[in-house]
Amino acid sequence: MTPWPATVRRLVYFGTPELAVAPLRALCDAGFEVTLAVTGPDRRRRRRGANEPSAVSRAAAELGIPVTHRPEDAASAAGDADGAVVVAYGRLIGTDVLDVLPAVNVHFSLLPRWRGAAPMERAILAGDTTTGVSLMALTETLDAGPLYVQAATPIGPFETLVELRQRLVDLSCPLLVELLRGGPRNPVAQEGEITWAAKIGEDDLRLDWDRPAAELHRQVRLGQAWTTLAGERLRILRASVELSHEGPPGLLNGLVVGTTAGGLRLEEVQAAGRRALPAGEWHRGARLGEACLLGT
Template sequence: MIDPPADIRRLVYLGTPHESVPFLEALATAGFDVALAVTRPDKRRGRRAEPTPSPVKAAAQELGIPVFSDVDDVLDADADLGVVVAFGQIIKPHVLNRLAMVNVHFSLLPRWRGAAPVERAILAGDQTTGVCLMEVAEGLDTGRVYRRVEMPIAPDITAAALRAELVDIAVPMLVDALNEGLGVPEPQQGEPAYAAKITRDELRLDWGQSAESLHRQVRVGGAWTTWRGKTLKVWAAHPVEGSQPPGELDGVLAGTGQGLLKLVEVQAEGKSRQAAEDWLRGARPTLGDRLGS
């Protein structure tokens, strides 16, 4: 692992999903010479579908930036620095020993190292989060931190909306840091917490839990329960005061272990998303019907 030079002008960029695109576009707009981009290979969305490029590949091609899928290609780019944002691949030591790299990470490290920091912060009920610009090291998000910006987590914000807000504050942070010089990074301080990828089982709504806890699962996206033996996704809801048996419905109000969860938008198995009131008119709950059964 090596340190970046004081003057950074020529970059390579490594990223994949939509949230990576604004960083690439901002670097190009700011006048940095982006020698190439590395992203995942094209993927098919169906058996007969044409391979689809990643959002970063599509954006790079629009900017006239060469695109590769092998990380080792950065070694021939004669770059000053590699910039990594939601790349999704391990960068091996032989690359880090030849080219300094920084990573934009969507948490206040060392809290929530790993793949799903935004989702884990919401599930844990964190009040604040932020972004870090850190050096890429061999360990999982263990590198020293060049810059960090903190922000509150609004009580009703979804993971998607929170990630968008973090991108909005992280893009200028990255550009300013590269223009002004990275400076001396600081070691991470505090007890690490790890943000493993969210599993489907973690998003199953247990109606014996509190309404606040269930609300956090819904905010992550993809929360689900069952209704008459079939999957019912809950896309929007919010907690309200009240009490009734867990899973029991009174209109759009669902009983929980503590408080009520007001259903706002749901999706029955094999159907499109719809307002909870519209779903109820078709579902026609009867005595004894409960969510989770």
């Protein structure tokens, strides 16, 4: 692990999605010079349309920072930088970079819990009541580096992924600036049980009505939960739990769906090929009658 210099002024920044933009701006606002931004390649980010640059690529261009899609370019830039910061870059960084450039990785969980691609999503799905931010030394092994600092925060019982993501990003920015101003020193090994945050897939978002309403509500909080109605996909964008509801699993009675424990009251939905609607408006337009079965 390459040591950091006593004074840190110039940085290479690795990041790709929108959540990596705020830390980049925070570093620039704090007076650090970002000499190079390494980001994921341009790709199609909408269903229809041309390839578009990543959020970090756009922000870097606005800030006058050179951009590359080649991580090996960071090794070439090492002589002109004191270290690197990595925030949701999306790819492993090889020894060709790590051997010449010390790096701090910002990870959105309390490591070693939820190593991997989707720590915030997995924390919500698991019903965790606490999460946080970890700043660690980057090593070859995914999310296994020793820790410089961690900060914990509660997860609200109704907090959505969008809301939690914003809070954790806001928490990470001053933490990162403070660490770099002092010069990263003496990281300590991670301790505790390792859990893995695999990438979220469609099956993770499919609502199984043969489960308790509280568990299904966690899926809805991720923002893209779905079920089926008469063979067509129906996204459940917002919902709430009604513990007193009794009804067969999957049976939609009014706006409340039965589960194995309580009911899930639909608040906002999106039918296939349609715009998102308040659940009541959707229900009236769909002319479903008094009751129908979801998951069919």
